[in-house]
Each structure stands twice: as structure tokens, then as C-alpha cells.
Amino acid sequence: MSGPAVILVDPQLGENIGMVARAMLNCGLTDLRLVRPRDGWPNEKAVSASSGADMVVYRAKLFDTTSEAIADLNRVYAATARDRDMTKAVVTPAGAASEIRAHGTAGTGVIFGGEAKGLKNDDVALADKILTVPLNPDFKSLNLAQSVLLVAYEWFKLGDDTPDSHTMTPGTRPANKEELLGLFEHLEGALDDSGFMHVREKRPIMVRNLRNMLQRAGLTEQEVRTLRGVIKSLTYRRET
Amino acid sequence: MSGPAVILVDPQLGENIGMVARAMLNCGLTDLRLVRPRDGWPNEKAVSASSGADMVVYRAKLFDTTSEAIADLNRVYAATARDRDMTKAVVTPAGAASEIRAHGTAGTGVIFGGEAKGLKNDDVALADKILTVPLNPDFKSLNLAQSVLLVAYEWFKLGDDTPDSHTMTPGTRPANKEELLGLFEHLEGALDDSGFMHVREKRPIMVRNLRNMLQRAGLTEQEVRTLRGVIKSLTYRRET
Numbered sequence: 099m100s101g102p103a104v105i106l107v108d109p110q111l112g113e114n115i116g117m118v119a120r121a122m123l124n125c126g127l128t129d130l131r132l133v134r135p136r137d138g139w140p141n142e143k144a145v146s147a148s149s150g151a152d153m154v155v156y157r158a159k160l161f162d163t164t165s166e167a168i169a170d171l172n173r174v175y176a177a178t179a180r181d182r183d184m185t186k187a188v189v190t191p192a193g194a195a196s197e198i199r200a201h202g203t204a205g206t207g208v209i210f211g212g213e214a215k216g217l218k219n220d221d222v223a224l225a226d227k228i229l230t231v232p233l234n235p236d237f238k239s240l241n242l243a244q245s246v247l248l249v250a251y252e253w254f255k256l257g258d259d260t261p262d263s264h265t266m267t268p269g270t271r272p273a274n275k276e277e278l279l280g281l282f283e284h285l286e287g288a289l290d291d292s293g294f295m296h297v298r299e300k301r302p303i304m305v306r307n308l309r310n311m312l313q314r315a316g317l318t319e320q321e322v323r324t325l326r327g328v329i330k331s332l333t334y335r336r337e338t
Numbered sequence: 339m340s341g342p343a344v345i346l347v348d349p350q351l352g353e354n355i356g357m358v359a360r361a362m363l364n365c366g367l368t369d370l371r372l373v374r375p376r377d378g379w380p381n382e383k384a385v386s387a388s389s390g391a392d393m394v395v396y397r398a399k400l401f402d403t404t405s406e407a408i409a410d411l412n413r414v415y416a417a418t419a420r421d422r423d424m425t426k427a428v429v430t431p432a433g434a435a436s437e438i439r440a441h442g443t444a445g446t447g448v449i450f451g452g453e454a455k456g457l458k459n460d461d462v463a464l465a466d467k468i469l470t471v472p473l474n475p476d477f478k479s480l481n482l483a484q485s486v487l488l489v490a491y492e493w494f495k496l497g498d499d500t501p502d503s504h505t506m507t508p509g510t511r512p513a514n515k516e517e518l519l520g521l522f523e524h525l526e527g528a529l530d531d532s533g534f535m536h537v538r539e540k541r542p543i544m545v546r547n548l549r550n551m552l553q554r555a556g557l558t559e560q561e562v563r564t565l566r567g568v569i570k571s572l573t574y575r576r577e578t
Contacts (some may be wrong), residue, residue: 120479121484123474123477123479124473124474124477124478124479124480124484125473125474126474149479149481150477150479151477151479181506181508182506183508183509184506184508185505185506185507185508185510185558185560185561186505186506187503187504187505187506187556188503188504188505188506189502189503190500190501190502190503192495192502193501193502193503196502197503227503228506232494232495232498232500233364233365233494234363234364234365234366234494237363237364237390237391238364239360239363239364239389239390239391240364240487241389243484244361244364244483244484244487247480247484247487247488248487248488248491251488254472254473254474255432255472258472260430260472261430261433262429262430262432262433262436263427263428263429263430263433263437263467264427264428265425265426265427265428266421266422266424266425266426266427266428266468267425268421268423268424268425269423270425316427318425320425321425
């Protein structure tokens with residue numbers, strides 16, 4: 099895996115650099131670049147805060163200027179929460195992610211400012227586009243690692259084929275209609291015997307309601323057998 | 339604004355509860371519920387770690403059991419990174435967000451386990467579906483607030499109308515084609531004078547290349563005037 103480069107300009111706390119590395123690696127990003135980290139480099143606090151993403155920390159590259167840090171890149175986004183007084187395209191993390199995927203990830207990167215002041219306008223002017231995370235207009239307060247996480251996650255998602263929804267059925271499989279019909283008829287027979295369906299003209303609607311309820315549950319073959327055991331147990335009790 | 343409830347079961351550090359509140363409020367979520375917070379409640383560390391989202395912390399509700407915490411909800415997701423040995427639907431944060439938006443946000447919630455052990459299987463069984471964040475299979479290590487952030491952000495995005503890409507043009511507007519054509523002809527005239535286009539058969543292709551380059555820049559009316567000033571300045575120098 100690789101991914102867009104993450105360039106931190108004037109980052110302050112080693113902990114935050116480590117948390118950025120952790121956020122990155124969760125999403126498969128490994129190319130971390132640091133411009134003038136305030137507390138020096140290497141930094142032990144960055145290693146411990148990375149919670150196991152120390153490979154990203156150890157391989158981080160150090161630069162004196164933003165220009166040098168992005169020299170080999172051909173498409174760069176400047177992450178900033180503030181509007182800048184300049185003519186520039188602004189994209190969301192999702193927008194940046196789809197552009198990067200369409201453009202080809204190699205040679206792309208996102209620059210983030212330090213914790214206190216964010217990016218300078220001159221750094222923003224080095225970038226192709228501004229990247230701004232849309233957030234609650236009354237409370238916009240992401241920390242550095244959280245900003246990196248949202249950008250990295252949007253990029254990761256576009257390369258990930260996890261379906262938005264699926265059903266785990268460990269050790270079993272969805273019940274087929276014959277098995278379901280067996281359950282329905284077992285239940286309906288038991289209810290006929292118990293007197294639950296004694297109003298004959300209401301029986302058809304009751305049967306349909308019960309069948310709809312049970313269909314909605316999306317039962318597995320194992321669960322159908324469990325429910326038939328439940329019916330058997332309840333009817334056995336009744337008869338004794 | 340409101341949003342799905344966030345239910346933390348057996349959370350440990352107050353700092354992490356505060357960071358969850360901060361992540362929530364960034365995305366407009368305010369309904370925080372705590373089940374057996376280990377370090378007691380209220381917790382001053384939660385307030386300070388919320389970085390201004392203290393309204394969410396102060397309004398958090400306290401419960402003895404997960405069942406009580408979700409009693410008024412009608413659709414609940416259990417956030418877990420681990421596969422569980424149970425038949426259950428699994429959704430991504432994006433999948434959960436679109437279901438919640440489609441279903442109606444009121445009465446929905448997401449339960450998250452504590453920092454150390456995550457959710458118990460009995461808590462998972464209380465939920466309608468499992469919510470799992472797809473991540474780098476070789477490094478899945480989100481902290482509690484980061485997990486909450488991704489879920490909350492996906493929900494927020496679906497209600498937010500920020501375009502994925504737009505261009506800021508503060509104090510100006512995109513140049514119209516007449517203004518661009520004026521720039522093109524100004525430049526081409528200057529290059530005719532300077533001798534840059536002296537190979538006449540190459541002039542048409544050169545003109546098209548320059549026009550394509552300048553069109554790609556998406557210039558504003560102000561920038562067209564700036565560039566015409568640049569041409570004027572350079573030709574003035576040449577003539578002296």
C-alpha cells in the first residue's frame with residue numbers, strides 16, 4: 099500500500115506527529131514529511147504516540163522548507179479550515195480523494211499546518227487546491243491527527259471494496275424458502291392446535307402477518323432449526 | 339442540530355470521553371450517553387479534553403446498563419472492529435449514515451465499547467446491526483474518539499451541501515471569454531513583435547497551445563488584468 103504524502107509544516111508536539119502517523123497507517127498511508135518540527139527530530143514521543151505505527155514515524159523525511167518537501171510531487175492540496183483571500187479551488191476530503199484516485203495517487207500530497215497557526219498564505223499558494231473539511235459551522239475544532247484521518251480515510255475508502263452493508267452468517271447460510279415454509283407451517287399448525295387462530299376469517303391475515311415478520315428477520319438455516327425447536331418445546335409444555 | 343445518540347459503554351479515561359464529545363460536536367452530534375464510566379461522573383478531565391465542546395459533556399446522560407441507555411431508541415448500531423460469531427448485518431460508517439438518514443435520525447444511536455475491551459457480545463446482540471470501519475487490514479488501530487469521528491462525519495456529510503469542489507474568487511469573478519480573448523491577443527501581439535512567433539507556419543499551433551494553457555488556469559477578471567499588466571511591463575522593458 100502507499101497513498102498521498104502527508105506533509106506537516108511547523109508541527110509542534112511529538113505526540114501529535116505520532117498520532118498523525120497512526121491515523122495515516124490505519125488508512126494505508128506511509129509517506130510522512132516534516133518541515134521544521136518544533137521539538138526536533140527524531141522524537142521519542144512521536145514513536146510512543148504512534149501506537150504501533152512507528153514504521154511511519156521512523157521513515158518520516160525531514161525538510162527545511164515546504165517547497166523542498168513537495169518538490170517531487172505534481173499535485174498538492176493545502177488543508178486549511180480558514181477562507182483565504184485568494185482565488186483558488188476548494189475541495190472537500192471526499193472531493194480530494196476522488197481527484198487523487200482519478201489522477202493517480204503517486205506524486206500527490208496534502209500539506210497541513212502546525213497546531214497553533216495552521217498554514218501560512220505562502221504555503222497555501224504553493225498548492226494546487228485548498229482542502230477544507232466541511233463541519234458544524236458553530237464548532238469547527240479538529241485536531242491535527244483528526245484532520246489527517248478524515249482525508250486519509252476518504253482516500254482509503256475509494257480503494258476499498260467492503261460493501262456498505264452485508265450480513266455475517268458464520269458457520270451457516272441464509273435459509274432457503276423451503277426451510278422457511280417448513281417453519282411457517284410448523285408455527286401455523288401449532289397455533290391452530292393452541293386455539294390462537296380460532297376466528298377462522300381472521301386466519302389468512304394472521305398467517306400473512308406472521309410470515310411477513312419472520313421473512314423480515316432474514317433467518318439462517320440454523321436459526322430456522324432453532325425456532326422450530328422453540329415451537330416444539332412450547333407445544334410440548336402445553337400438552338403436559 | 340441533533341444527530342444519532344453516541345453511547346459509550348464502560349469508557350475509561352475522562353480525556354477520551356471529552357475527545358468523543360469534541361468529535362461529536364464537530365459533526366453536529368450532541369446526545370452523549372455513558373454507561374458505567376470507570377472514573378466516575380462528572381469528570382473534569384472530560385470537560386477540558388472536549389476543547390470547548392463542554393456543552394456535550396455537561397449534558398451527557400448516565401446509565402447503569404446498556405439496555406437502559408438505548409431504551410428510547412428504535413435503531414441501534416454496535417461499533418466493533420472484531421468479527422463476532424453471530425448472524426448479523428454489518429455496515430460501514432457510510433452505510434450506517436445513509437440508513438440513519440433514510441430511516442430518520444431521531445431514535446437512532448451507535449454504541450461503542452470501552453478503550454480496553456470493546457463491546458461485549460451481549461451488548462452487540464442488543465443492536466440492530468454491527469458497524470465496522472473498513473481500515474488497513476495490516477493496521478487497524480483507531481482510538482475511541484477517532485471511531486466516533488468517522489461515524490459522526492459520515493452522518494454529517496449526508497446533511498451538508500458543501501460541493502465536493504468549488505472555486506473561491508474573493509472580490510472578483512471568473513473572467514468572461516471577451517476578457518480572455520483580449521489577453522490572448524495582447525500576448526500574441528507582443529510575441530509577434532518580439533520575434534517569438536517568427537516561424538509563420540508554427541504560429542497557429544503555438545497560439546492554440548498558449549490559449550489552452552491560459553484557459554486551463556481558470557483566470558478571474560482581476561487576474562486577466564494582472565497578466566495584461568505583466569505583458570505591458572515586459573514589453574516596455576524590451577523597448578527601452
